[in-house]
Amino acid sequence: MRRFQDKLAYGLGALCVGVAIVPLASILFEVVRNGVSALSPQFLTSPPGVFGQAGGGIANAIQGTAILLALASAMAVPFGLLSGVYLAEFGDNKYGRTVRFLNDVLTEFPSIVIGILVYSIIVLAMRGFSTIAGAVALAIIMLPIITRTTEESIKIVPSSIRDAAMALGIRRWRATISVVLSTARSGVITGILLAIARVSGETAPLLLTVLGSQFFFNGLSQPIAALPLTIYRDANLPYAFARQQGWGAALVLILMVLGLNIGVRLATRGRYNSLRSRV
Amino acid sequence: MVVILALTAVVLTRGSIPAFDAYGISFVFGSDWSAVAGREVYGALPYILGTLVTSAIAMGVGVPISLGIAIFLAEMAPGSIRNPLSQLIEILAAVPSVIYGFWGLLVFRFWIVDLIEKPLSRDFGTIAVFQGTPFGLDILTAGLILAIMIIPTVSSISKEVMMAVPSSQREAAYSIGATRWEVVRIGVLNYSRSGIFGAAILGLGRAVGETMAVTMVIGNAIGPAAFPGSLFQSGQTLSSLIANEFGEANPGSLLLSSLIGLGLILFAFALIINVFAQLMVWKVLRVKGRVE
Numbered sequence: 170m171r172r173f174q175d176k177l178a179y180g181l182g183a184l185c186v187g188v189a190i191v192p193l194a195s196i197l198f199e200v201v202r203n204g205v206s207a208l209s210p211q212f213l214t215s216p217p218g219v220f221g222q223a224g225g226g227i228a229n230a231i232q233g234t235a236i237l238l239a240l241a242s243a244m245a246v247p248f249g250l251l252s253g254v255y256l257a258e259f260g261d262n263k264y265g266r267t268v269r270f271l272n273d274v275l276t277e278f279p280s281i282v283i284g285i286l287v288y289s290i291i292v293l294a295m296r297g298f299s300t301i302a303g304a305v306a307l308a309i310i311m312l313p314i315i316t317r318t319t320e321e322s323i324k325i326v327p328s329s330i331r332d333a334a335m336a337l338g339i340r341r342w343r344a345t346i347s348v349v350l351s352t353a354r355s356g357v358i359t360g361i362l363l364a365i366a367r368v369s370g371e372t373a374p375l376l377l378t379v380l381g382s383q384f385f386f387n388g389l390s391q392p393i394a395a396l397p398l399t400i401y402r403d404a405n406l407p408y409a410f411a412r413q414q415g416w417g418a419a420l421v422l423i424l425m426v427l428g429l430n431i432g433v434r435l436a437t438r439g440r441y442n443s444l445r446s447r448v
Numbered sequence: 449m450v451v452i453l454a455l456t457a458v459v460l461t462r463g464s465i466p467a468f469d470a471y472g473i474s475f476v477f478g479s480d481w482s483a484v485a486g487r488e489v490y491g492a493l494p495y496i497l498g499t500l501v502t503s504a505i506a507m508g509v510g511v512p513i514s515l516g517i518a519i520f521l522a523e524m525a526p527g528s529i530r531n532p533l534s535q536l537i538e539i540l541a542a543v544p545s546v547i548y549g550f551w552g553l554l555v556f557r558f559w560i561v562d563l564i565e566k567p568l569s570r571d572f573g574t575i576a577v578f579q580g581t582p583f584g585l586d587i588l589t590a591g592l593i594l595a596i597m598i599i600p601t602v603s604s605i606s607k608e609v610m611m612a613v614p615s616s617q618r619e620a621a622y623s624i625g626a627t628r629w630e631v632v633r634i635g636v637l638n639y640s641r642s643g644i645f646g647a648a649i650l651g652l653g654r655a656v657g658e659t660m661a662v663t664m665v666i667g668n669a670i671g672p673a674a675f676p677g678s679l680f681q682s683g684q685t686l687s688s689l690i691a692n693e694f695g696e697a698n699p700g701s702l703l704l705s706s707l708i709g710l711g712l713i714l715f716a717f718a719l720i721i722n723v724f725a726q727l728m729v730w731k732v733l734r735v736k737g738r739v740e
Contacts, residue, residue: 171627178629182520185513186533189603192596193540196551270730274722277650279657281687282456282718285711289459293699370544373659373687377694397546397660404550404664412554419547430542434535 197423204420207413213421217383217414227418229385233300233394234422236386237379238365240304245311246361250350252312253319253357258345260320269320276313283309284374292378300386300393303379307368314364322356323349359433366429370422372397396422460715463708475709481671490706492686492713494674498587499685499717501676502662503655505591506598510655511648513595514602518644521603522610523632534607541600549664552593557584557665560592565680578679585667588679593661598651605650605729609643610636646728653721656687657714663688686714 212226252272256265287306292298326349334344350357375381381398382391396418403415478491521534565582572578613636621635637644667682674684684692690707697704 171630175627175629178519178632179524182516182524185516186520186537188513189517189537189540189596189599192556193536193543195555196543196547199551199555200547270726273726273730274719277653277718277722277725279659279687279714279718281657281659281690282460282711282715285463285690285708286456286459288694289463289708290455296699366542370546372544372546373691376691380695397544400546400550401660401664404553415550419550422544423547426542426544427539430539 200416200419200423203413203416207417208420212414212417216385225414227396227399227414227421229382230394230396230399230418231421232386233379233382234369234396236300236393237303237307237375237395238369240301241307241311241368242361242365244304244308245315245364249312249315249361249364250319250357252316254323254345254350256316256320257323258341258349272313272316276317280306280310280371281373281377284377287374288377295390297390298378298380298392299390300379301389303375303393303395306374306378307371310368310371310374311364314367315360318360318363319353319357322353322360325356326352355437359437362429362433366426366433369429370397370426372401376401396425456715460708460712463705463711466702466705475706476713479672479675481674488702490702490709492706492710494669494672494676495684495686495689495710496713498666498674498676498683499656499687499714502587502591502594502666502683502685503652505588506594506655507648507652508595509592510595510598510651511602514599514647514651515606515644517599517603518606518610519632519636522607523636524628534604537600537603540596541604545597545658545660546664548593548597548661552589552661552665553585556593557589560584560589564588569680582680583667585665585682586680587666587676587683590662590666590683590685593665594655594658597658597661598654601654602647602651605647606640606644609640609647609729612643613639642728642731646725646731649721649725649728653718653725656721657718659687659691663691668692686710690714
């Protein structure tokens with residue numbers, strides 16, 4: 170009886186893993202199957218055609234996503250690095266603990282709420298949806314992730330390295346920046362890449378900040394297109410070719426996101442496990 | 449971080465003042481939603497309930513599966529498949545939610561209709577929660593897609609919590625002749641209960657705030673029709689309504705203010721849930737000597 174229970178529990182556990190893998194397999198299978206037929210050089214290099222007609226591509230969406238990610242990273246990376254360094258080096262007090270806690274809370278925050286925040290502050294003030302608003306929203310989402318991964322990768326730097334730097338008579342901030350941070354570099358980069366992967370698929374905040382566009386980049390204060398928005402719009406259109414385009418855009422997006430993720434995983438195999446599971 | 453959270457609270461509160469001014473408490477408990485000029489009425493109750501019901505389905509389905517995965521991967525699976533499987537499950541977390549939505553709309557929905565809804569509706573169609581035509585764009589589909597989406601979160605954190613249980617606990621159980629399952633039950637689960645609870649609540653936080661995938665499969669009902677009376681009926685959640693209507697709201701309009709009000713309610717939910725969950729998980733991992 171007890172052996173049977175043991176076997177049963179084992180079987181149920183394996184079944185649960187199976188249940189979780191099925192949707193993943195199906196998503197990947199369908200996206201690849203339907204997406205590949207949509208891909209063509211023209212699809213990747215031209216903007217959408219006339220509304221409601223077949224033809225055209227997603228080049229503007231790819232460009233938009235790239236611009237948004239670059240701008241968001243430019244804002245989030247320095248801030249995230251600094252707060253991560255601060256938490257790791259000086260964060261062992263009440264203030265540090267509070268910030269770390271809020272940081273964790275913010276990591277799990279619904280992204281649409283961030284969208285509303287940025288809408289209220291920037292979009293209303295600028296009287297229109299804009300590229301810069303979208304980049305700010307994405308930066309706010311990236312910030313806690315980068316902070317956390319930076320902190321954790323600095324923490325696993327052996328204190329002997331820090332001691333050695335100090336023993337040479339270097340000041341503390343100098344030791345932190347040139348010795349500790351460069352030792353922790355691969356962990357920090359991992360965190361940044363994971364943060365980029367996470368926000369490149371964000372849709373809800375973009376809906377409230379950049380709106381989407383049929384054209385190429387047109388200035389920081391203008392709406393811009395983005396891959397996730399293209400997928401969302403295509404899903405709502407009643408045409409077969411729109412679905413086709415949606416699958417194509419989904420394939421490009423998923424290749425990008427999973428490529429980043431899997432690449433990072435392979436490159437840092439075995440290390441930084443604790444930092445990945447929370448992102 | 450402090451600034452961002454405080455700013456969010458202030459901005460959302462200020463933005464929603466006109467809506468609360470206009471409707472008072474009936475903004476939260478009202479059920480009509482109409483943007484017809486001159487007769488504008490906005491009430492949030494159906495969407496609050498929609499959020500609660502879809503999240504409850506997600507928890508009911510997703511948490512047991514996640515626990516099974518966590519136990520299997522932390523305690524039972526042979527070492528050689530343990531790591532690849534955990535990686536696969538984590539990839540599930542990396543899939544963008546809009547792609548879940550797209551897949552849900554064009555693939556998953558038909559699984560639900562054929563495998564779950566049609567049989568249920570044929571055999572139990574008279575019971576209230578199974579009433580309606582199985583169509584697939586409904587509360588059940590939204591809840592189940594959320595269940596899939598919270599699996600990686602809940603299972604990877606539960607797994608971490610279980611692996612933080614000192615091995616002396618397991619050895620003690622083995623030494624009195626327990627089978628592997630009994631070791632898990634007595635030694636591990638008992639010990640990590642509050643951490644697992646925290647992981648489940650974190651999953652709840654994710655389900656409550658999830659927007660795109662839900663928006664794309666829930667059918668987007670409005671007003672009293674959005675009351676979640678049956679699983680096979682179109683619904684609406686707080687976040688999906690915001691995503692749907694925001695494009696139509698003009699600056700300064702009551703609609704915009706009402707949507708920000710919905711955002712405020714969502715913010716409050718998310719804040720309470722996340723603070724609570726983080727406290728639970730933190731406590732457990734800290735006690736085990738793994739200071740986060």
